[in-house]
Amino acid sequence: MSLMMNLVMLGCTYPILFFLYFFMKLEIGDKKKTLLGIAVPEEFRQEPQVQEICRLFRRDMKRGLAVMIVFPAVFFWAPWFTWYITGYLLWVYLMMAVEFVPMIRYGEQLKTLKRRMGWGGWNSGTEVDFSIALQPVHVVKKWLLALLFFLSLPPVLWELIFRKSGAGTWDYVVILTAMAAVVWCFCVMLVRLDRQKSELISRDGEVNLAFNRSKKRLRAVAWTWTAALSVVLVWVTEFTVHDQLGGMAGYLAAVIIYAVVVCALVLRCEWKILGLRKKMMTTLESYDSDEEHWYFGALLYYNPNDRHFMVENRVGTGYTVNVGTTLGKISMALTAALMAGCLIWVPFVVGREEFTPIGLELEGGTLRSLHTGTEYEIDGSDIASVKLLEELPEISRKNGTGMNNLAKGRYRISGYGTGFLCLNPQNETFLLVETDEGTVYLFSDETDEGTLEVYEELLQEYGT
Amino acid sequence: MILKLDFQSEIPIYQQICDQIVFWISTGALKPGERLPTVRSLAEEAGINSMTVSKAYQQLKAEGYLVTERRNGVSVSEKFQKRGELSAEDQRALVLLISRARIAGVSKEEFLALCEKFYDVKTDDLERADCRNEFSNTDSP
Numbered sequence: 001m002s003l004m005m006n007l008v009m010l011g012c013t014y015p016i017l018f019f020l021y022f023f024m025k026l027e028i029g030d031k032k033k034t035l036l037g038i039a040v041p042e043e044f045r046q047e048p049q050v051q052e053i054c055r056l057f058r059r060d061m062k063r064g065l066a067v068m069i070v071f072p073a074v075f076f077w078a079p080w081f082t083w084y085i086t087g088y089l090l091w092v093y094l095m096m097a098v099e100f101v102p103m104i105r106y107g108e109q110l111k112t113l114k115r116r117m118g119w120g121g122w123n124s125g126t127e128v129d130f131s132i133a134l135q136p137v138h139v140v141k142k143w144l145l146a147l148l149f150f151l152s153l154p155p156v157l158w159e160l161i162f163r164k165s166g167a168g169t170w171d172y173v174v175i176l177t178a179m180a181a182v183v184w185c186f187c188v189m190l191v192r193l194d195r196q197k198s199e200l201i202s203r204d205g206e207v208n209l210a211f212n213r214s215k216k217r218l219r220a221v222a223w224t225w226t227a228a229l230s231v232v233l234v235w236v237t238e239f240t241v242h243d244q245l246g247g248m249a250g251y252l253a254a255v256i257i258y259a260v261v262v263c264a265l266v267l268r269c270e271w272k273i274l275g276l277r278k279k280m281m282t283t284l285e286s287y288d289s290d291e292e293h294w295y296f297g298a299l300l301y302y303n304p305n306d307r308h309f310m311v312e313n314r315v316g317t318g319y320t321v322n323v324g325t326t327l328g329k330i331s332m333a334l335t336a337a338l339m340a341g342c343l344i345w346v347p348f349v350v351g352r353e354e355f356t357p358i359g360l361e362l363e364g365g366t367l368r369s370l371h372t373g374t375e376y377e378i379d380g381s382d383i384a385s386v387k388l389l390e391e392l393p394e395i396s397r398k399n400g401t402g403m404n405n406l407a408k409g410r411y412r413i414s415g416y417g418t419g420f421l422c423l424n425p426q427n428e429t430f431l432l433v434e435t436d437e438g439t440v441y442l443f444s445d446e447t448d449e450g451t452l453e454v455y456e457e458l459l460q461e462y463g464t
Numbered sequence: 465m466i467l468k469l470d471f472q473s474e475i476p477i478y479q480q481i482c483d484q485i486v487f488w489i490s491t492g493a494l495k496p497g498e499r500l501p502t503v504r505s506l507a508e509e510a511g512i513n514s515m516t517v518s519k520a521y522q523q524l525k526a527e528g529y530l531v532t533e534r535r536n537g538v539s540v541s542e543k544f545q546k547r548g549e550l551s552a553e554d555q556r557a558l559v560l561l562i563s564r565a566r567i568a569g570v571s572k573e574e575f576l577a578l579c580e581k582f583y584d585v586k587t588d589d590l591e592r593a594d595c596r597n598e599f600s601n602t603d604s605p
Contacts, residue, residue, distance in 0.1 A: 125470035126510060133467075133501035133509040195508060203466060289468070305471040306511035 005402075006084060008252065010072055012259065013088075017095050019267070021065050023316050024099045028054040031274055036107040037298025037314035039287035044119045050110065057106040064098025081403050082351040089343050100299065103315055107297020120288045126306065127286045131205025132198045132212060139216045140194040144224060145187040151231045152183040155238035171399070172241050179234045186227035193219055196319070197308040200286035201277060211280050215273050222269035226262050233258050241399055247412060248397045270317040287314075293324075353401055353408075358424055360431070360445035362457045367433065369422040369443045374408055376422055376441060378433060380462055387432040388455045392425055395442075416440045431455055465493055469510060477512060481520035489529055489540055491585050500530065500538045 027036050035045060036057065044050060071094065075087020114120060159173045198212045236254050239245045293303040298314035304324035309331075313320045321328040352372050359370035365380040393414045400409010404426065411421045416432070419440030423430055429448040433441040445451040465488055469480055488494040500506075503521060507514035521538055524530040531541045550558065565575045 125468050125472070128467040128469065128506070128510040130465040130467055130501060130506075133506045134499065136501075136505045136509070197511060198509060200466065205465065286466075303511075307513070308511040 006076065008256075009088060010076070012256065013092065013095075015263075016092075017065070017068055019263075020095060020099045021061060024061060024103060025058070026274070027103070027315060028057060031278055033278065033281050033284060034287060034298075034314065036103060036110050037294065038107060038110045038114060039120055039284040039291055040110065040114055041120050041284060044114075044117070047117075049113055049117075053106050053110050053113070057102050060102035060105075061099065064102070068095050068098055080354060082347055082354050085350050086343075086347040089346060093339065093343070104296045104299060107299070107315070111291070111297070120284065125289055126303075127200050127289055129198060129200055129205050129208045131209050135209060137198070137209070137213045137216050138194050139213070139220045140190045141220075141224070142191070145190055145227070148183060148224075148227050148231050149187050152180040152234050155234050156180050158238070175241070176234060176238060179230070179237055183227055183230045183234065186223060186230060190220060190223050190227065192310055193223070193319075195308075197306070197311050199277075199312050201281040201283070203283055203285070207280055207282070211276060214276055218269045218272055222265045225265055229258055229261060243398065243418065248399070248402075274317060353406060354403055357446040358406070358422060358444060360422075360443050360450060360454050362454050362461070365461070367443075367454070367458065369441070371406070371408055371422055374422060376420055376443070378435060378441065380458075382435045382437070383433060383458070383462060384436045384438075385434045386455065386458050386462075388452070389430045389432055389442075390428060392423075392427075392430055393442075395421065395425075411442075413440060413442055416442075427451065429455075431458075467506075467510070469512070478516045478520040478523065481517065482523050485520070485524055486529060494540050496540050496542045496544075498540045499536055500540070502537055 026032055027034075033042070034040070035050065035054065040050060068091070071091050072087070075084050075091070078084045078087065155176045156173070159176055193216065196216070198208065199215070200208055201211055202208055233254070236245065236251070240247075240251045240254075245251070291298075293301055293306070294314055295302055299320075300323060301311050301314075301320055302323045306322055306324060308322055309325050309327045310319045311322050321331050323329055323332050356372045359368075361368050361370075362380075367378045367380065367383065369376040393416065395407060395414070396412040397407070398410040398412060398418060400411070400421070401407070402409075405424050407421045407423055407425050409421065410418060413419050413421075417440060419442055421442045423442060423444035424446060427444045427448050429444065429451045431441075431443045431451055431454065433443065435441075443451070445454060467481065467484055469477055471477070473480065475483075485494065485500075494500075500521075501509070503514050503517045507517045510517070521530060525532065525538075528544060529541055530538055532538050562575065570578075
C-alpha cells in the first residue's frame with residue numbers, strides 16, 4: 001500500500017477524532033441542558049462538586065486527545081501493511097474509548113452526586129405527551145424510499161443476471177450488494193425514525209409537538225439525501241468496475257466527496273437540532289424521570305418496558321438502541337461482534353495477502369499464477385506471445401489488491417491496455433503474456449529466478 | 465397533558481391510563497367531545513402494547529367516560545351520568561381510603577383539606593409539579 005493511501009486513510013480519520021472530542025465536550029457546555037447526559041437542574045450546575053467533575057472530565061478528554069493525536073506514529077512507518085492496518089484499527093477503537101471512558105466514569109459520579117444531594121428527582125416513570133399521540137408526526141416519504149430502494153437494485157441485478165462469466169464477477173456482486181445494502185439500511189432506519197419515541201422538552205404540548213416535528217423533518221431530509229447519495233455511489237461503483245469512469249484514483253476521490261458531503265449533511269442537521277433543543281427546552285423533568293433506565297453514565301439505554309427500538313441519545317447526538325428490546329440486544333451483540341471480528345479478521349486477511357508467496361508455474365501445458373483466493377490459468381495453446389520485462393511498466397489499479405509487495409487484480413498497464421496482474425512489484429523480472437483473445441497478463445514468481453525459470457520453460461515448450 | 469406511566473408501580477398500566485384520563489376529564493383538561501389519540505398512536509408513543517391502551521379505553525367506555533364514533537374515533541363523552549352520588553364501588557374505595565388515612569395518622573381535618581384541595585383542582589393547576597406528583601402518588605381507587 002502506497003504512502004499516499006496511508007496518508008489518505010489518516011487524513012480521513014483524523015477529523016473523526018476532533019469531531020468526537022468536540023461533541024463530547026459539548027456535554028459539559030452551555031449548548032446542552034444536561035451535564036454528561038445527566039439531568040442536573042440549572043440551579044445546581046455551578047455547585048463546586050459538579051464543577052470539579054466537569055474539570056476532571058475535561059482534563060481526561062484532553063489527555064486522551066493528545067495521546068490519540070500522536071498514536072499513528074506507532075504504525076504509520078510500519079514496514080508491513082498488516083502492521084499498519086492493525087494499528088489503524090486499534091487507533092480507531094481507542095479513539096472511541098478515550099472519549100467514552102471518561103464519559104462513563106464522570107457520568108456515574110455525577111449521577112451518584114445527584115442522588116446523594118437529592119437534586120431533581122421530580123418523578124420516575126415514562127412520560128407521554130397526549131398532544132403528540134393525538135397528532136403523530138410522520139415525516140418520512142415512503143414512496144421516495146421505495147424509489148431509492150429500486151434505484152439501488154439494477155447494478156446488483158446486472159451483476160447477478162447478466163455477468164455469468166469473467167474474472168472477478170462474484171467480487172463485483174459482493175461489492176455492489178454491500179454498497180446497495182447501505183442504501184437499504186438507510187431506508188429501514190428512516191422508517192424506524194418515523195416511529196421514534198418523542199422527546200419531551202416542555203410541559204407544553206404545542207412546544208413538544210413543534211420540536212419533535214422539526215427534529216424529525218431535519219433528520220428525514222438529511223438521511224434521505226444520504227440515502228440518495230449512496231444510490232449515486234452504487235452507480236458510480238458499477239461504472240468504475242466496468243471501466244466506464246476514471247480508475248481507482250477517480251473512484252477514491254468520489255468516495256471522499258461522498259463521505260465529506262454525508263458528514264456535512266448529518267453534522268449540520270444534528271447541530272441545528274442541538275440549537276433547537278437548547279432554545280425550546282424549558283424542563284428536564286422528562287429526562288429526569290427516564291434517568292433510571294440509563295446505564296454507564298448515560299450511554300446505554302435499557303428499558304424492557306419500552307417497546308421502542310431506537311431512542312434519542314442522551315450523550316452526543318443521534319440515536320441509540322434500547323437494549324431492553326430483543327432487537328436492541330441483537331443489534332448491540334452484532335455491533336460488538338462486528339467490532340471484535342474486524343480487529344481479528346482484517347489483520348488476518350491482510351496478513352495472508354501480504355505474506356503468502358506468489359506462485360508461478362507451468363504444469364501439464366498450463367501456465368498458472370497462484371495467490372490466496374486468486375488463480376489465473378492460461379492454457380499453453382492459447383498463448384499468443386510471451387515477453388520477459390526487466391522493468392515493471394507503469395500500472396494503475398482498476399480493482400484488486402495493491403500493496404508494496406503485491407499487485408493483484410485488474411490493472412491498466414501502460415502501453416498494453418487493461419490486463420490482469422499477479423506479481424510482486426519489488427521484483428525486477430516480469431512475464432507479460434498475451435493470449436489469442438488479446439487478454440494481457442502480467443505475472444511474476446516470488447523471486448526473479450522463479451520467473452526466469454518459467455519463462456525458459458515456456459520458450460522450450462512453445463517457442464513463443 | 466403529560467401521561468405518566470410508572471412501570472414499577474403495582475397499579476396495572478391500563479389502570480394508570482384510566483385514572484389519569486378520568487382525572488383530566490374531572491378537571492376540565494379533557495373537555496366533553498374532545499378527541500383522544502387512537503389506540504395505536506398512544507401505544508406507539510408510550511412504547512407499550514396496544515392491547516393495554518385498548519383495555520383502558522374499553523374500561524372508560526364501559527364507565528361512560530368515553531365514546532367511540534365511526535368518524536372521530538375515541539372521544540370524551542358529551543353527557544356524563546350525573547347521579548349526584550358515588551357508585552357503591554366508589555364508596556367502598558373511599559371507605560378503604562379513609563381507613564388507610566386513619567391508620568396512617570391523618571386527621572379528619574387534614575383529610576378533608578386534602579379532599580378540598582384535589583376537588584378544586586382546575587385545568588390551570590395541572591401544570592403545577594406538586595399537584596401532578598400528588599396525583600401520581602395517590603393509589604388507585
